[in-house]
Amino acid sequence: MGAARARVRPRKLPVQRRSRQTVDAILRGAARVLVRRGWAGMTTNHVAVAAGVSIGSLYEYFPGKEALVLALAERHLDAAEASLLAHLGEVLPRALALPLGEVVRALVSVMVALHAEDPRLHRALFEVAPRLPELAGRVRRLEEASVRMLEGLLRAHPEARVRDAGLSARLVVELVEALTHRWVVGADGAPVAADRMADELAAMVTGYLRGAERAAGGAGLAAT
Amino acid sequence: MGAARARVRPRKLPVQRRSRQTVDAILRGAARVLVRRGWAGMTTNHVAVAAGVSIGSLYEYFPGKEALVLALAERHLDAAEASLLAHLGEVLPRALALPLGEVVRALVSVMVALHAEDPRLHRALFEVAPRLPELAGRVRRLEEASVRMLEGLLRAHPEARVRDAGLSARLVVELVEALTHRWVVGADGAPVAADRMADELAAMVTGYLRGAERAAGGAGLAAT
Amino acid sequence: MGAARARVRPRKLPVQRRSRQTVDAILRGAARVLVRRGWAGMTTNHVAVAAGVSIGSLYEYFPGKEALVLALAERHLDAAEASLLAHLGEVLPRALALPLGEVVRALVSVMVALHAEDPRLHRALFEVAPRLPELAGRVRRLEEASVRMLEGLLRAHPEARVRDAGLSARLVVELVEALTHRWVVGADGAPVAADRMADELAAMVTGYLRGAERAAGGAGLAAT
Amino acid sequence: MGAARARVRPRKLPVQRRSRQTVDAILRGAARVLVRRGWAGMTTNHVAVAAGVSIGSLYEYFPGKEALVLALAERHLDAAEASLLAHLGEVLPRALALPLGEVVRALVSVMVALHAEDPRLHRALFEVAPRLPELAGRVRRLEEASVRMLEGLLRAHPEARVRDAGLSARLVVELVEALTHRWVVGADGAPVAADRMADELAAMVTGYLRGAERAAGGAGLAAT
DNA sequence: AATGAATGAGGATTCATTCAT
DNA sequence: AATGAATGAATCCTCATTCAT
Numbered sequence: 001m002g003a004a005r006a007r008v009r010p011r012k013l014p015v016q017r018r019s020r021q022t023v024d025a026i027l028r029g030a031a032r033v034l035v036r037r038g039w040a041g042m043t044t045n046h047v048a049v050a051a052g053v054s055i056g057s058l059y060e061y062f063p064g065k066e067a068l069v070l071a072l073a074e075r076h077l078d079a080a081e082a083s084l085l086a087h088l089g090e091v092l093p094r095a096l097a098l099p100l101g102e103v104v105r106a107l108v109s110v111m112v113a114l115h116a117e118d119p120r121l122h123r124a125l126f127e128v129a130p131r132l133p134e135l136a137g138r139v140r141r142l143e144e145a146s147v148r149m150l151e152g153l154l155r156a157h158p159e160a161r162v163r164d165a166g167l168s169a170r171l172v173v174e175l176v177e178a179l180t181h182r183w184v185v186g187a188d189g190a191p192v193a194a195d196r197m198a199d200e201l202a203a204m205v206t207g208y209l210r211g212a213e214r215a216a217g218g219a220g221l222a223a224t
Numbered sequence: 225m226g227a228a229r230a231r232v233r234p235r236k237l238p239v240q241r242r243s244r245q246t247v248d249a250i251l252r253g254a255a256r257v258l259v260r261r262g263w264a265g266m267t268t269n270h271v272a273v274a275a276g277v278s279i280g281s282l283y284e285y286f287p288g289k290e291a292l293v294l295a296l297a298e299r300h301l302d303a304a305e306a307s308l309l310a311h312l313g314e315v316l317p318r319a320l321a322l323p324l325g326e327v328v329r330a331l332v333s334v335m336v337a338l339h340a341e342d343p344r345l346h347r348a349l350f351e352v353a354p355r356l357p358e359l360a361g362r363v364r365r366l367e368e369a370s371v372r373m374l375e376g377l378l379r380a381h382p383e384a385r386v387r388d389a390g391l392s393a394r395l396v397v398e399l400v401e402a403l404t405h406r407w408v409v410g411a412d413g414a415p416v417a418a419d420r421m422a423d424e425l426a427a428m429v430t431g432y433l434r435g436a437e438r439a440a441g442g443a444g445l446a447a448t
Numbered sequence: 449m450g451a452a453r454a455r456v457r458p459r460k461l462p463v464q465r466r467s468r469q470t471v472d473a474i475l476r477g478a479a480r481v482l483v484r485r486g487w488a489g490m491t492t493n494h495v496a497v498a499a500g501v502s503i504g505s506l507y508e509y510f511p512g513k514e515a516l517v518l519a520l521a522e523r524h525l526d527a528a529e530a531s532l533l534a535h536l537g538e539v540l541p542r543a544l545a546l547p548l549g550e551v552v553r554a555l556v557s558v559m560v561a562l563h564a565e566d567p568r569l570h571r572a573l574f575e576v577a578p579r580l581p582e583l584a585g586r587v588r589r590l591e592e593a594s595v596r597m598l599e600g601l602l603r604a605h606p607e608a609r610v611r612d613a614g615l616s617a618r619l620v621v622e623l624v625e626a627l628t629h630r631w632v633v634g635a636d637g638a639p640v641a642a643d644r645m646a647d648e649l650a651a652m653v654t655g656y657l658r659g660a661e662r663a664a665g666g667a668g669l670a671a672t
Numbered sequence: 673m674g675a676a677r678a679r680v681r682p683r684k685l686p687v688q689r690r691s692r693q694t695v696d697a698i699l700r701g702a703a704r705v706l707v708r709r710g711w712a713g714m715t716t717n718h719v720a721v722a723a724g725v726s727i728g729s730l731y732e733y734f735p736g737k738e739a740l741v742l743a744l745a746e747r748h749l750d751a752a753e754a755s756l757l758a759h760l761g762e763v764l765p766r767a768l769a770l771p772l773g774e775v776v777r778a779l780v781s782v783m784v785a786l787h788a789e790d791p792r793l794h795r796a797l798f799e800v801a802p803r804l805p806e807l808a809g810r811v812r813r814l815e816e817a818s819v820r821m822l823e824g825l826l827r828a829h830p831e832a833r834v835r836d837a838g839l840s841a842r843l844v845v846e847l848v849e850a851l852t853h854r855w856v857v858g859a860d861g862a863p864v865a866a867d868r869m870a871d872e873l874a875a876m877v878t879g880y881l882r883g884a885e886r887a888a889g890g891a892g893l894a895a896t
Numbered sequence: 897a898a899t900g901a902a903t904g905a906g907g908a909t910t911c912a913t914t915c916a917t
Numbered sequence: 918a919a920t921g922a923a924t925g926a927a928t929c930c931t932c933a934t935t936c937a938t
Contacts, residue, residue, distance in 0.1 A: 019897075038355055040264035043932055054899045059934070123354075130351065131262050167416065171403065171424055178402030179395065192391065200395055207431030242917090243922060267907055278924045283909065467918070486803055488712035491911055502920045507913065571802075578799065579710055615864065619851060619872055626850030627843065640839065648843055655879030690938090691901060715928060726903045731930060 023061050025051040027075070030068040035120045039069070039128045066132060073125050073135045080114050081142060088149070100159035100209060105202040107150075111176050112183075112198045119184040126181065146173045154209065161211035172205050231288040232358055234295060247285050249275040251299070254292040259344045263293070263352045290356060297349050297359045304338050305366060312373070324383035324433060329426040331374075335400050336407075336422045343408035350405065370397045378433065385435035396429050471509050473499045475523070478516040483568045487517070487576045514580055521573050521583045528562050529590060536597070548607035548657060553650040555598075559624050560631075560646045567632040574629065594621045602657065609659035620653050679736040680806055682743060695733050697723040699747070702740040707792045711741070711800045738804055745797050745807045752786050753814060760821070772831035772881060777874040779822075783848050784855075784870050791856035798853065818845045826881065833883035844877050 029051030033042050044065055048055040062068050087110040095103050115122060129135045151169035154160045162168040183197050253275025257266050266289055272279040286292050311334040319327050339346060353359050375393035378384045386392040407421050477499025481490050492513055496503040510516050535558040543551050563570060577583050599617035602608045610616040631645050701723025705714050716737055720727040734740050759782040767775050787794060801807050823841035826832045834840040855869050 022897085040355070044934085045932065055934085056899050056936085057897075060897070064933075127351065127354065130347075131264070167420075167424065171428070174403055174406050175399060175428070178406065179398055182398050182402065196391075200391065203435065204395070204399070204428060204432040207435070208428040211427065211431070246922075268909085269907065279909085280911085280924050281922075284922075288908080470918085488803070492913080493911065503913085504915085504920050505918075508918075512912075575799065575802065578795075579712070615868075615872065619876070622851055622854050623847060623876070626854065627846055630846050630850065644839075648839065651883065652843070652847070652876060652880040655883070656876040659875065659879070694901075716930080717928070727930080728903050728932085729901075732901075736929085 019061075022053060022057055025053055026058055026061060027068070027072055029053070030065075030072055031121055034069065034072070034124045034128075038124065039131070042069075044068075069125070069128055070132060070134055072121070073129075073132075073138070076118075076121065076125060077138055077142060079117075083114060084110060084142075084146075092149075092153075095153055096156055096158075100157055101202065101206045103153070103157070104206045104209070105198065108176055108201045108205065109198045111180050112194050112201070115180045115184045116194055122181075123185045143173055143177065160209050162209060163211075168209065172209070175205065176201055232290045232294055232356070233287070234291055235283075235285055235287050243285075246277055246281055249277055250282055250285065251275075251292070251296055253277070254289075254296055255345050258293065258296070258348045258352075262348065263355070266293075268292075293349070293352050294356060294358055296345070297353075297356075297362070300342070300345065300349060301362055301366060303341075307338060308334060308366075308370075316373075316377075319377055320380055320382070324381055325426065325430045327377070327381070328430045328433065329422065332400055332425045332429065333422045335404050336418055336425070339404045339408045340418055347405070347409045367397060367401070384433050386433060392433065396432070399429065400425055467509075470501060470505055473501055474506055474509060475516070475520055477501070478513075478520055479569055482517065482520070482572045482576075486572065487579070490517075492516075517573070517576055518580060518582055520569070521577075521580075521586070524566075524569065524573060525586055525590060527565075531562060532558060532590075532594075540597075540601075543601055544604055544606070548605055549650065549654045551601070551605070552654045552657065553646065556624055556649045556653065557646045559628050560642050560649070563628045563632045564642055570629075571633050591621055591625070608657050610657060616657065620657070623653065624649055680738045680742055680804070681735070682739055683731075683733055683735050691733075694725055694729055697725055698730055698733065699723075699740070699744055701725070702737075702744055703793055706741065706744070706796045706800075710796065711803070714741075716740075741797070741800050742804060742806055744793070745801075745804075745810070748790070748793065748797060749810055749814060751789075755786060756782060756814075756818075764821075764825075767825055768828055768830075772829055773874065773878045775825070775829070776878045776881070777870065780848055780873045780877065781870045783852050784866050784873070787852045787856045788866055795853070795857045815845060815849070832881050834881060835883075840881065844881070847877065848873055 026047065029049075030042075030047045033046045033050050037046070042065060044058055045055055047065070047068060048058045051058070062071065087106075091098075091103060091106045125135070129139055147166075147169045150172060151165045154162055154165040154169055179201060180197075183192065250271065253273075254266075254271045257270045257274050261270070268282055268289055269279055271289070271292060272282045275282070286295065311330075315322075315327060315330045349359070353363055371390075371393045374396060375389045378386055378389040378393055403425060404421070407416065474495065477497075478490075478495045481494045481498050485494070490513055492506055493503055495513070495516060496506045499506070510519065535554075539546075539551060539554045573583070577587055595614075595617045598620060599613045602610055602613040602617055627649060628645075631640065698719065701721075702714075702719045705718045705722050709718070714737055716730055717727055719737070719740060720730045723730070734743065759778075763770075763775060763778045797807070801811055819838075819841045822844060823837045826834055826837040826841055851873060852869070855864065
């Protein structure tokens with residue numbers, strides 16, 4: 001594993017301007033190839049060609065294809081994180097004063113917007129994530145932070161009625177993540193508008209969090 | 225495509241008993257390898273070794289790894305479909321007479337039970353699905369059927385209050401699918417019990433479908 | 449080499465009628481496959497399928513594909529030899545009394561007729577011959593016998609004028625063999641009729657053997 | 673066909689000096705292997721070993737053994753063509769003024785010289801030709817050009833007496849080609865000297881083309 | 897820095913051949 | 918006699934990676 005891990009970190013940092021351009025070209029090429037051929041079909045040689053760069057140069061900066069994808073993912077997640085923080089900065093301070101539905105709607109909208117940006121790359125990266133611990137970890141940390149944040153909100157907001165704030169927060173985060181993901185990936189047939197999508201998600205979440213009347217949950221089929 | 229597709233169908237059917245055992249062993253080996261190393265890391269040679277079978281025998285029956293995974297998926301989905309149908313046969317006839325919460329709880333329980341069976345194989349198969357049109361199609365058809373069924377129920381059930389039965393049905397199916405999937409996959413740390421999980425999902429769905437008070441959904445952050 | 453040679457002789461002789469049919473079917477299948485796919489593309493499995501026989505049965509009678517081709521060639525050459533002998537029996541006794549042109553025409557016609565029979569198999573067998581010593585030997589022996597026969601004729605016939613009966617006989621046999629072969633193989637575009645072909649070949653050979661006026665053969669370019 | 677054909681063209685052209693040496697070594701190795709083991713027995717791995725080059729390097733430049741043989745053949749034919757043209761340039765201008773026998777002797781000598789160069793490679797290449805359309809085409813074109821040239825000569829030369837200049841030209845070209853080929857290939861036992869061989873061939877051809885007295889061609893055995 | 901030639905381990909696949917049934 | 922399941926050596930070929938230029 002140690003050896004394998006060595007393959008994941010960028011080799012050297014590009015300092016001069018020319019090399020930054022090279023790195024950029026490589027990453028753009030990597031993104032194209034990853035999207036077009038998937039993780040298994042992506043090869044360093046393809047990437048080099050797609051980037052218009054020699055294979056030697058590629059290895060100058062990236063020790064393997066994991067490193068490429070990781071760098072790609074890092075850029076993607078950096079952007080996501082930044083956008084998330086910016087938007088949270090707007091809503092959170094007033095969150096307790098606003099109706100729950102409105103807060104939820106705002107948060108959901110951010111997620112939807114986030115995913116709508118480069119859906120194909122997003123999808124491809126997610127396909128790889130489970131096989132790249134570094135990436136998986138980063139994703140998990142981001143999700144974890146969101147869960148904590150929402151958990152705090154649930155404990156404090158007057159309208160929220162949930163049995164277990166931690167669990168509910170996690171479920172909501174996963175729900176939004178998963179459905180937005182699918183919305184963006186399965187975008188064929190009758191594509192649902194982003195606004196409409198956000199409405200429905202918000203309705204789901206708000207209803208759940210207000211928790212008015214719990215499902216009586218009688219002896220369902222689960223008993224079988 | 226034609227050529228690629230030729231790699232996907234089983235080669236010949238095992239007629240003698242001995243060969244049926246071989247095919248079984250191969251598929252078991254394939255499942256183990258797929259789970260352990262993922263789609264990209266799965267090789268026919270690994271599978272043959274894991275199955276305790278010569279590589280020649282593997283190719284006697286399967287023309288490549290796609291065919292292996294497809295056969296695996298078909299078994300998995302056949303079982304899922306059968307189980308689904310059996311349970312639906314119990315709930316559906318009385319569905320309109322029962323409270324919505326109870327119906328939902330029953331349906332959700334079936335899904336959860338379905339996923340709990342062989343979660344790691346389930347996860348691995350889902351990872352491949354997007355790259356195997358045959359498999360993707362089969363999965364989509366099963367989902368589609370579920371959506372139609374639920375849509376019909378939503379239109380008829382007195383408690384259901386949704387703007388668009390088709391969209392809501394799809395979202396609910398995806399929600400249950402996705403969250404159960406994650407529940408099963410991310411089963412580390414503090415694993416949530418199946419019953420508890422079913423409770424929470426049922427609560428989410430029921431709340432959403434009863435649609436009591438829609439989220440007021442003011443100008444969310446999406447506007448930004 | 450010893451081991452390899454063991455692969456060439458038929459394994460056991462078919463005694464019962466059923467087995468003779470099996471052997472026949474196998475050889476017919478082998479001929480079809482050899483013609484369609486060439487020596488390199490011919491496999492024992494293909495032959496078995498084409499013959500409608502199990503691979504096991506094939507190996508019951510033939511220890512490998514060389515043996516198949518050899519048996520095929522033997523049949524082919526047996527027939528050729530028989531036909532040749534029959535026709536020679538007609539011409540030779542009166543050969544010295546007939547004009548040389550007529551004798552030659554008769555011999556050439558036999559060769560042409562021989563090749564016209566199953567040209568595609570003929571061609572395929574010739575393609576393999578150089579790699580199968582047994583076959584090559586058999587072909588060479590047949591040719592050698594023809595050369596001896598013609599040599600004797602040349603020494604005795606009053607019209608024949610050649611410097612070296614042995615060499616001329618060999619060249620004539622090869623000439624007829626080679627041109628008939630090509631005639632039969634390259635049969636596309638404007639196919640020449642068998643009769644016409646025989647005429648031309650006979651003209652060539654007769655002219656050469658009568659040797660009237662030798663080419664003055666001055667200092668040709670060969671000097672360069 | 674498309675896919676198969678893709679296996680036939682060289683992959684990339686060697687630009688640096690080092691790579692040109694590699695390509696050369698590979699082709700030399702390919703020639704050795706082809707000669708020693710024949711088309712069916714030739715493998716890319718054998719060639720790589722014989723060339724003292726890694727298998728990867730071989731595939732860098734040639735996508736398969738067809739491509740190797742084709743490149744080999746192209747070199748061979750290029751040389752043959754060049755030599756042919758050079759010699760023709762000497763004879764043709766004065767061809768009509770010279771006795772037919774002399775012209776023929778000159779042309780035949782060129783062919784013989786051509787074949788005497790690398791007979792074993794020549795033979796091996798001819799063995800493959802029928803299975804490689806590209807190669808077959810190239811050979812056919814060269815032959816066709818020779819036929820046209822000779823046909824023109826036959827129509828114009830005062831001594832030539834043939835019924836059908838086209839047919840006779842073709843037969844003569846094939847005759848010379850075939851017999852020289854066999855001369856070179858079957859060079860065992862009592863090898864005939866090149867000069868002697870040219871003499872005999874020239875005698876055959878000249879006699880035929882002068883056509884003095886046609887063979888009376890009575891009712892030969894062909895009637896049977 | 898950049899290039900691209902060279903490498904070879906490793907994965908896919910075929911097919912001659914055996915042998916239990 | 919016939920069958921066809923099983924075998925695995927041998928082949929084809931790719932692609933990550935290094936290194937001389």
